[in-house]
Amino acid sequence: MTGRAAVVYRVGRTGTAWRQAGDEIVVLDTESSVYFGLDRFGALLWTRLVDGATTADLVAALVAATPVEPERAGADVQSFLDTLLRYGLIQVS
Incomplete structure (x- = not known):
């Protein structure tokens, strides 16, 4: 029995520019000149998406950094x- 590979999300390499300003x-x-x-x-989540992360990775990071229940973190x-x-800012692999 083989396991199914986890979906990895990653910041798009083209069409997206970003800068950190404080926290x-x-x-x-x-492409659309829209800022977010x-x-x-x-x-916190974005910086993990730069190198690629699964949903579970992101939920774990959010739970570790905030007083939020895992279910709520998962929904968020x-x-x-x-x-x-x-908005096409991340890719799925």
Whole structure:
């Protein structure tokens, strides 16, 4: 029996520029010239997405950094990923 590989999310290599400003991150979709501001928790997740991360990796990072229940963290992470995917800021592999 073989296990199914986990989905890895990663910041898109083209069309996305970003800079950290304190504990927040500003992301620019260079194709549409739309800016996104990420608070410290979004920035925490974004920095993990730079090298690639699974949903479980992101949930674990959020739970370790905040007083949030894993179920709530899972829902928040999925919403965050859905938004980034909708705007084409991350890739799935």
